[in-house]
Amino acid sequence: MELKAYTPDEVARIFQISKHTVYEMIKRGELQAFKIGNKMRIEHDEIERYKESMKAPARKTAPEQQQQPAPSRQIQARLAGSHDFLVEHLVKEAAAAQGLQIQPTYIGSLEGLMMVYRGQADIAAMHLLDPTSQQYNLPFIHQLFVYETISVIRLASREQGFIVAKGNPKGIIGFSDLTRKDIRFINRQKGSGTRFLLDSKLLASGIAPADINGYENEEWTHLSTASHISRGAADAAFGIRSAASHLGLDFIPVAKEQFDLVFRWTDENRETLGKLASYIQSENFKRSLSNLEGYDISELGAKIYETTQPEESANV
Structure with missing residues (x-):
């Protein structure tokens, strides 16, 4: 019987993913782990269970099945960056109210911004203080995004x-x-x-x-x-x-501090991001927010900065 337990680093190497993704899988409940002191461990059997659950089902090849129209694709975008209860709420409400499937990865403001810069995510959730200027977010954004089309939307200020x-x-x-x-x-x-x-x-x-x-x-x-x-x-x-x-x-x-969302617009995500931006600015979303102790949403949806204006998001 295999009793080996793996560290997140070892699991990351097994699946050929980053250790940050492993931690995110654990937080979402997709991968069960346990702690020894401050150290996280994943059992061998759990890794095998996860592998089995992720196997793609066999394709249906019957002619009558091949002729059926493909189901419509879900609208989807990738969000990476800082963890926040308001971001969690936005992801849930956007799915329920607009059918927008946003995949969040909570890995910190800096790494989230870098993922957007590298094209590995569409939206960054961030609250980074520049110690020199004492300004939030924009100094980092100005350094990274020169030719990309981006918009920075205020989500909230928080304590x-x-x-x-x-x-x-x-x-x-x-x-x-x-x-x-x-x-x-x-x-x-x-x-x-x-x-x-x-x-x-x-x-x-x-x-x-x-x-x-x-x-x-x-x-x-x-x-x-x-x-x-x-x-x-x-x-x-x-x-x-x-x-x-x-x-x-x-x-x-x-x-x-100021908590902002950075949208990087592409031809592939423009429709999705446009709908999400409109929803953030909507009265329906504002009314959905309650029990917001520690948050100031007076600037919710405000455009803080943008480069080239996206064609289909002039309201951002």
Whole structure:
């Protein structure tokens, strides 16, 4: 009986995909994993089960079947970047209300933007602070996209700060508290906008990451980070107010940031992205938003920046 358990890196090599995709499969429940301490493992039997489930069904070759018209293709686009509850809501609502099938991959703002730049995704979800200009998103976009046709659409502004246990029993009020010996910290992964903001604040405060107990421990979503606080595995995290609210935790605000969607228009995705942009700007989508503690949607759907205007999306 095979008892071997694989690391996400090993699974990535088996399937010839990136380890970020493996983590995303685990988060979506497509691949079952377990933890030993902070390390993720996937059993051999689970890998074989997943392989079997992904086998394509045999083609039907009977003449009468071949003559049947092919089913209409689902409208689809690929979204990559930062994890956010509002993005999750948009993906769900766009499918239900518009039939738009958007495939999300939550791998952090920077990697999401790079995937759009490389043509591996159509939309980037991002909130990256440029430490020099103290401006969000546009400095990075200007550096990458010169000849591509893009639009930047504001989704929301949101609050970032410290997530702590209910009642803040450790009395955490600022970045200097993270260096205390009695504080266990849980971090976000490199490349995430939250990590960018945290590191910028630490640098401004003259705090070295090595002085923070747990700085090297990383999670990939706001909710999984906050869950460490909820179950007592850590004392502080840096994240968004809505994650604290979801788990009944306390929140100490530090900054307000801009969360934007970057659309890269192509001939293949123009119809899909045009419909999605129109839906984001619609009253129906705005009315669907509720219980948005920590979000400001006053600029929802606003065009922040664009290069060449796409022919079929003049309303963006």
